[in-house]
Amino acid sequence: xxxxxxxxxxxxxxxxxxxxxxxxxxxxxxxxxxxxxxxxxxxxxxxxxxxxxxxxxxxxxxxxxxxxxxxxxxxxxxxxxxxxxxxxxxxxxxxxxxxxxxxxxxxxxxx
Amino acid sequence: xxxxxxxxxxxxxxxxxxxxxxxxxxxxxxxxxxxxxxxxxxxxxxxxxxxxxxxxxxxxxxxxxxxxxxxxxxxxxxxxxxxxxxxxxxxxxxxxxxxxxxxxxxxxxxxxxxxxxxxxxxxx
Numbered sequence: 001x002x003x004x005x006x007x008x009x010x011x012x013x014x015x016x017x018x019x020x021x022x023x024x025x026x027x028x029x030x031x032x033x034x035x036x037x038x039x040x041x042x043x044x045x046x047x048x049x050x051x052x053x054x055x056x057x058x059x060x061x062x063x064x065x066x067x068x069x070x071x072x073x074x075x076x077x078x079x080x081x082x083x084x085x086x087x088x089x090x091x092x093x094x095x096x097x098x099x100x101x102x103x104x105x106x107x108x109x110x111x
Numbered sequence: 112x113x114x115x116x117x118x119x120x121x122x123x124x125x126x127x128x129x130x131x132x133x134x135x136x137x138x139x140x141x142x143x144x145x146x147x148x149x150x151x152x153x154x155x156x157x158x159x160x161x162x163x164x165x166x167x168x169x170x171x172x173x174x175x176x177x178x179x180x181x182x183x184x185x186x187x188x189x190x191x192x193x194x195x196x197x198x199x200x201x202x203x204x205x206x207x208x209x210x211x212x213x214x215x216x217x218x219x220x221x222x223x224x225x226x227x228x229x230x231x232x233x234x235x
Contacts, residue, residue, distance in 0.1 A: 051221070098218075
C-alpha cells in the first residue's frame with residue numbers, strides 16, 4: 001500500500017493529452033513539493049518533473065506538472081508512442097522522522 | 112555529468128546481510144545527499160534511506176532496524192547494508208543523488224541521476 005495514490009493505468013492515442021493524478025495528505029503533498037519520474041521498460045526511473053512543475057534540462061515541454069492542496073497531476077500533451085512507460089509521483093513526508101514516499105505508479109499505454 | 116553505478120552480490124541467502132556499493136563518477140560525492148531506493152519485481156518504488164556526505168543518515172521507518180548506509184568520500188562511494196534479509200527483500204536496488212533544499216518551510220527533494228540498478232535475489 002503506497003503512501004501516495006495513483007491510478008494503476010492510463011491510456012491515450014497519439015496526439016492526445018492525458019493526465020495522471022497523485023493524491024496524498026497534509027504531511028506530504030500538502031506540505032512539500034512533488035516530483036514525477038518516468039520509467040521506460042527495463043530501465044531505471046528518470047526525473048521528469050521536480051518541485052511541482054519544473055522540468056529538468058532535456059525534458060520536452062509536452063510534460064507539465066501541477067499541485068493543489070494535497071493532490072498533484074502530471075499532464076502529457078501531444079502524446080507519442082515513446083511516452084509509453086510507468087510514471088511515479090514522489091514527495092517528502094514529514095511524519096515520524098521524515099521519509100521519502102512514492103505513489104504506486106501508473107502504467108501509461110499509447111493506443 | 113555525474114554517473115552512478117551499483118555493485119555487489121546478486122544472490123544473498125535468507126537471514127544474511129545484503130551489501131551494495133554505489134560508485135559516483137564525473138563529480139564529487141561531497142556537498143550532496145545520496146539515497147538508496149528499491150523496486151521488487153513488477154512492483155513500485157520504495158525509498159530505503161539517505162546519507163549526507165558528512166555521514167548523517169535518515170532511514171525509512173519500516174526498514175530502520177535493519178538498514179545501515181555509510182559513505183567513503185575518499186573513494187567517492189556510499190554503501191548499503193540490509194541485515195536479516197528474506198525473500199521480500201528481493202528487488203532491483205538503485206542508488207541516486209538526492210537533491211534537497213528547504214524554502215519557507217517547504218521541503219523540496221528529488222532523485223537525479225539514478226544508477227542503472229542491480230537485481231538482488233534472496234534465496235537459499
